[in-house]
Amino acid sequence: MRTTIFVPGDAAALALGADAVATAISEEAARRGIAIKLVRNGSRGMVWLEPLVEVATPRGRIAYGPVAPAEVPGLFAAGFLTGGVHALCLGPTEEIPWLARQQRLVCRRVGVVDPRSLADYVARGGGEGLRRARAMAPAEIVRAVTESGLRGRGGAAFPAGIKWQTVRATAAPQKYVVCNADEGDSGTFSDRMLMEGDPYCLLEGMAIAGLAVGAAQGYIYVRSEYPHAVAALEAALAGAGDFLGNFTIEVRVGAGSYVCGEETALLESIEGKRGIVRAKPPLPAVAGLFGQPTLINNLITFASVPDILAQGAAAYRDLGCGRSRGTLPFQLAGNIKHGGLVEVPFGLSLRELLYDFGGGSRSGRPLRAVQVGGPLGAYLPEAQFDTLLDYEAFAAIGAGLGHGGIVAFDDTVDLAGQARYAMKFCAIESCGKCTPCRIGSTRGVEVIDRIRAGDGRQIALLEELCETMTQGSLCAMGSMTPIPVLSALRHFAEDFGGKCE
Amino acid sequence: MESSAIVAHIIEQHRVRPGALLPMLHAMQDALGCIPPEAVPPIAQALNLSRAEVHGVISYYAHFRQTPPGRHVVRVCCAEACQAVGGEALAEHARERLAGSGITLEPVYCLGLCACGPSVQVDETTLHARVTLEKLDALIAALESAS
Ligand SMILES: Cc1cc2nc3c(=O)[nH]c(=O)nc-3n(C[C@H](O)[C@H](O)[C@H](O)COP(=O)(O)O)c2cc1C
Ligand code: SF4
Ligand code: FES
Numbered sequence: 001m002r003t004t005i006f007v008p009g010d011a012a013a014l015a016l017g018a019d020a021v022a023t024a025i026s027e028e029a030a031r032r033g034i035a036i037k038l039v040r041n042g043s044r045g046m047v048w049l050e051p052l053v054e055v056a057t058p059r060g061r062i063a064y065g066p067v068a069p070a071e072v073p074g075l076f077a078a079g080f081l082t083g084g085v086h087a088l089c090l091g092p093t094e095e096i097p098w099l100a101r102q103q104r105l106v107c108r109r110v111g112v113v114d115p116r117s118l119a120d121y122v123a124r125g126g127g128e129g130l131r132r133a134r135a136m137a138p139a140e141i142v143r144a145v146t147e148s149g150l151r152g153r154g155g156a157a158f159p160a161g162i163k164w165q166t167v168r169a170t171a172a173p174q175k176y177v178v179c180n181a182d183e184g185d186s187g188t189f190s191d192r193m194l195m196e197g198d199p200y201c202l203l204e205g206m207a208i209a210g211l212a213v214g215a216a217q218g219y220i221y222v223r224s225e226y227p228h229a230v231a232a233l234e235a236a237l238a239g240a241g242d243f244l245g246n247f248t249i250e251v252r253v254g255a256g257s258y259v260c261g262e263e264t265a266l267l268e269s270i271e272g273k274r275g276i277v278r279a280k281p282p283l284p285a286v287a288g289l290f291g292q293p294t295l296i297n298n299l300i301t302f303a304s305v306p307d308i309l310a311q312g313a314a315a316y317r318d319l320g321c322g323r324s325r326g327t328l329p330f331q332l333a334g335n336i337k338h339g340g341l342v343e344v345p346f347g348l349s350l351r352e353l354l355y356d357f358g359g360g361s362r363s364g365r366p367l368r369a370v371q372v373g374g375p376l377g378a379y380l381p382e383a384q385f386d387t388l389l390d391y392e393a394f395a396a397i398g399a400g401l402g403h404g405g406i407v408a409f410d411d412t413v414d415l416a417g418q419a420r421y422a423m424k425f426c427a428i429e430s431c432g433k434c435t436p437c438r439i440g441s442t443r444g445v446e447v448i449d450r451i452r453a454g455d456g457r458q459i460a461l462l463e464e465l466c467e468t469m470t471q472g473s474l475c476a477m478g479s480m481t482p483i484p485v486l487s488a489l490r491h492f493a494e495d496f497g498g499k500c501e
Numbered sequence: 502m503e504s505s506a507i508v509a510h511i512i513e514q515h516r517v518r519p520g521a522l523l524p525m526l527h528a529m530q531d532a533l534g535c536i537p538p539e540a541v542p543p544i545a546q547a548l549n550l551s552r553a554e555v556h557g558v559i560s561y562y563a564h565f566r567q568t569p570p571g572r573h574v575v576r577v578c579c580a581e582a583c584q585a586v587g588g589e590a591l592a593e594h595a596r597e598r599l600a601g602s603g604i605t606l607e608p609v610y611c612l613g614l615c616a617c618g619p620s621v622q623v624d625e626t627t628l629h630a631r632v633t634l635e636k637l638d639a640l641i642a643a644l645e646s647a648s
Contacts, residue, residue, distance in 0.1 A: 183613065333616050
């Protein structure tokens with residue numbers, strides 16, 4: 001019998017040399033006259049161990065990593081095809097503590113399933129949610145989503161069920177389901193990992209949404225920075241057969257604009273226009289893509305739904321804390337030793353994530369600051385590391401969880417420099433519609449430069465400018481850029497050298 | 502195929518799709534390396550838009566270029582998670598190293614490789630993680646000797 005070997009085709013694994021490892025394994029097997037089956041799975045999310053090679057054995061999958069091509073002959077010699085002992089052997093994958101301590105729901109198959117095989121997806125429980133949804137009335141599907149407590153995972157954490165109900169209740173001959181896979185936040189990669197590692201889960205979630213709201217056409221808007229994810233989705237769609245019934249999905253590729261992750265700018269972009277934010281109302285749920293009622297959700301929101309229908313809303317709602325129900329795939333990034341994908345129920349502390357999972361900084365120096373929730377998220381000092389990972393607990397300290405990206409910095413970070421970058425990023429990416437965002441951000445860069453040059457009087461000006469941006473911007477790009485800026489100023493005043501009033 | 506024939510072919514392929522402009526522009530840039538100025542009038546005509554509108558879309562998006570790039574395109578991630586592990590120094594080094602090299606350097610704001618930064622993308626699809634200054638030099642040297 002051929003042994004199955006898994007070498008991730010995930011972009012992070014590729015960036016760390018997985019293709020060369022796959023080639024080395026195929027060649028070494030051929031040289032030894034051994035027939036193997038090579039599967040390019042997604043990543044298990046233990047990025048520091050990539051390329052992580054797994055071998056299917058009667059004891060389950062055995063992991064080896066990080067594997068370099070030069071180690072491949074040695075692995076064969078050590079009998080890794082039967083799970084043999086080797087310095088790189090990590091034991092059964094599922095028992096690696098970092099993974100075993102997680103509770104994976106939405107990402108349960110990422111890194112496990114063959115992303116190119118619908119049959120494998122179904123063999124691992126995929127398709128059950130859609131099968132159930134087909135036997136339910138649309139209102140019942142919406143009720144299940146509402147009862148699960150699922151909130152949008154794109155950043156604003158709006159209850160998914162309410163949005164689904166609005167689209168369902170708006171009568172129109174044509175409606176759309178749009179998946180926001182723009183994932184522009186630095187420090188986030190869960191959308192990418194799911195597209196590359198378990199694309200059928202997303203397709204299933206969107207098809208269920210189509211049944212619930214009465215739409216037969218879906219779009220997935222993926223950022224152009226993710227060509228591997230685009231290819232994985234195209235391959236999955238090509239192999240979908242009649243899995244989606246009469247629901248059709250088209251992939252649309254962005255073009256390097258952060259603000260196109262904002263839902264109305266995204267719709268403009270699909271329509272073939274510049275990605276400029278629309279004024280609301282009307283809500284996309286009422287008049288969205290091509291003027292029709294449109295359900296737009298983040299990718300993780302959609303991908304959470306198959307499991308909610310298959311396991312029941314209660315099973316999902318029973319996890320989490322406070323009003324944050326279920327799990328969130330957190331992403332540990334930046335200067336962190338054990339970075340990657342950590343899916344756990346809401347309610348752990350940030351400190352547990354940073355140290356128990358992350359193992360502290362990659363550099364070995366003390367962690368000094370953490371930015372949570374992307375470029376519009378707050379910089380948190382050590383003193384706030386005990387904050388619970390829950391939407392309300394973060395809101396209470398003027399921060400947000402956003403899409404679950406956590407970027408760690410060691411004590412070499414200069415927070416005045418990070419604040420400057422936040423303003424600069426806003427200036428680069430502003431869609432240009434509002435003056436406080438477009439002009440204010442450029443002024444912000446200048447003011448911070450003067451503060452860093454020693455002019456402490458400019459701090460009051462910076463605070464005023466932030467107030468104007470917060471109040472006078474149409475979308476979160478302009479209104480939330482002050483969050484990283486002011487949190488840096490508040491918690492790391494010593495980095496703004498001029499603070500000497 | 503002549504560049505004008507490629508343009509005409511791509512326009513025919515995409516013109517009937519709803520929201521055809523971005524897919525069309527992507528296909529052109531993939532085929533020609535950029536969106537040449539002479540492509541704008543036929544695109545505008547096919548989609549019933551003004552030339553100014555088409556031009557406005559091309560120039561709005563950072564991904565689209567109107568002139569051909571160098572022999573290779575190197576994108577260095579300049580976003581926060583890469584900054585946390587030396588991304589700025591890497592970008593600065595790349596600027597110095599690639600000046601006058603005939604290789605195009607572009608900033609990119611996150612490649613989704615934030616747990617193994619700093620990250621670099623070469624020619625759209627080749628990815629590199631934990632890129633040190635030395636690794637970048639080797640990578641550039643390989644690009645230069647290959648072309
Ligand atoms: C500047 C800006 C960028 C955004 N980028 C994204 C993004 O990349 N992905 C995403 O899902 N939501 C993004 N959002 C949030 C979306 O506007 C929207 O709230 C989301 O798609 C709704 O889906 P959800 O309810 O499932 O979260 C962004 C918002 C703003 C203001
Ligand atoms: S806040 Fe900025 S990005 Fe948002 S609509 Fe206004 S100008 Fe555009
Ligand atoms: S911040 Fe550089 S890859 Fe995400």
